[in-house]
Amino acid sequence: MAKVSPPPECLFKPMNFPQKVLMGPGPSNCPPRVLAASALPMLGPTHPEFTLIMDEVKAGIKYIFQTNNEWTVCVTGSGHAAMETACLNLLEPGDTALVGINGLWGERFAEMVHRQGIDVKTLHRPTGEVFTFEEIEEALKKHKPTLLSLTHGESTGGTLQPLEGIGSLCHKYNCLLLVDSIASCGGVPLFMDLWGIDCLYTGAQKVLSAPSGASPISFSKRAKEKVKKRLTEVRSLYFDMNHLANYWGCDGEARRYHHTGPTSCIYAIRESLAVLAEQGLEESWKKHKHCAELLYEGLEKIGLELLVKDKSIRNPCVTVVKVPDGVDWKSVIEYTRKTYRVEIGSGLGVLVGKVWRIGLMGYNCTPDNVRLVLRVLEEALRVTRTARL
Numbered sequence: 269m270a271k272v273s274p275p276p277e278c279l280f281k282p283m284n285f286p287q288k289v290l291m292g293p294g295p296s297n298c299p300p301r302v303l304a305a306s307a308l309p310m311l312g313p314t315h316p317e318f319t320l321i322m323d324e325v326k327a328g329i330k331y332i333f334q335t336n337n338e339w340t341v342c343v344t345g346s347g348h349a350a351m352e353t354a355c356l357n358l359l360e361p362g363d364t365a366l367v368g369i370n371g372l373w374g375e376r377f378a379e380m381v382h383r384q385g386i387d388v389k390t391l392h393r394p395t396g397e398v399f400t401f402e403e404i405e406e407a408l409k410k411h412k413p414t415l416l417s418l419t420h421g422e423s424t425g426g427t428l429q430p431l432e433g434i435g436s437l438c439h440k441y442n443c444l445l446l447v448d449s450i451a452s453c454g455g456v457p458l459f460m461d462l463w464g465i466d467c468l469y470t471g472a473q474k475v476l477s478a479p480s481g482a483s484p485i486s487f488s489k490r491a492k493e494k495v496k497k498r499l500t501e502v503r504s505l506y507f508d509m510n511h512l513a514n515y516w517g518c519d520g521e522a523r524r525y526h527h528t529g530p531t532s533c534i535y536a537i538r539e540s541l542a543v544l545a546e547q548g549l550e551e552s553w554k555k556h557k558h559c560a561e562l563l564y565e566g567l568e569k570i571g572l573e574l575l576v577k578d579k580s581i582r583n584p585c586v587t588v589v590k591v592p593d594g595v596d597w598k599s600v601i602e603y604t605r606k607t608y609r610v611e612i613g614s615g616l617g618v619l620v621g622k623v624w625r626i627g628l629m630g631y632n633c634t635p636d637n638v639r640l641v642l643r644v645l646e647e648a649l650r651v652t653r654t655a656r657l
């Protein structure tokens with residue numbers, strides 16, 4: 269018999285779980301109730317007790333998206349899996365996608381479209397700015413896209429894209445509206461049906477404060493028809509909405525095994541949706557607005573400047589703060605991490621080294637956490653400045 273290589277030494281040591289306060293752009297800390305749910309016993313992917321939990325998750329997603337769409341499911345994987353699902357199902361060769369890029373997430377989506385060999389046109393705005401109705405209309409007229417993709421809460425620049433009216437504008441030009449609400453859903457008003465959004469997705473680990481691994485996504489009637497009328501098969505079997513809709517009990521047929529869902533993540537997201545339902549969406553939106561305003565005020569008091577000047581387009585869930593001249597951004601976040609186990613996010617994409625990102629989402633969105641992050645940031649600025657003198 270061949271010689272077996274030895275087991276890795278690291279697996280004989282206990283895992284390291286430092287308790288951190290995650291005040292970056294995600295993940296958020298999970299409430300104990302959500303963590304406890306993820307430790308519950310396994311069920312099989314088509315066991316009636318499990319499909320009942322899936323139905324409850326589906327009802328919760330419809331509530332947080334404010335939709336009645338039949339095709340409402342969770343895809344297995346992080347937010348990227350939902351992005352891929354939207355891209356793979358709604359587009360096929362011969363289509364054109366128009367992607368709004370005002371941060372990393374538009375760039376990512378444009379790359380996903382490109383990798384499928386589908387024509388992609390882009391509409392650009394600097395990170396920290398949003399698109400106007402007029403420029404969107406101009407681009408729709410010019411490119412005649414099948415689909416327009418916008419990021420609701422751009423976690424790179426801390427912006428919140430206004431969406432009211434964009435759905436009907438897209439429909440006037442025979443275009444579907446796709447929205448990434450991973451870093452905003454649950455924390456700000458969002459009405460999928462009322463605003464005419466055709467495909468909407470979010471992530472588990474932000475406002476929902478659940479572990480990443482199951483990502484909610486919903487398709488309007490129009491979007492479902494687009495998938496049903498495809499001339500070509502969806503290129504991924506795993507992310508094919510025809511299969512996923514059946515597995516999630518959305519097509520009125522008997523559920524067939526499609527894949528083994530991430531059981532523990534589904535339990536966890538079920539509980540996190542229950543937390544949000546008990547609180548109520550309006551209360552959650554109010555809480556995020558209130559905490560964000562406390563944060564803006566406190567940051568200005570300690571002499572820090574926000575990237576987004578116009579308050580009406582700030583995403584309360586992720587605040588982007590400029591690194592002042594002469595300050596070493598890395599030392600500041602290392603100080604808060606090492607001294608207080610408080611995690612503040614660094615900049616992403618074009619803003620690396622220029623900004624910090626502070627998340628206030630779901631379970632972590634509390635006035636106490638605002639005070640904590642302000643206190644540790646102020647101390648870190650003082651200590652790291654002194655150390656450089």
Ligand SMILES: Cc1ncc(COP(=O)(O)O)c(C=O)c1O
Pocket residue numbers: 293294346347348349373419421422423448449450451471480
């Ligand atoms: C707006 C937005 N879209 C997409 C993603 C990707 O999500 P995930 O990291 O869960 O794949 C993120 C993650 O931060 C995000 O903020």
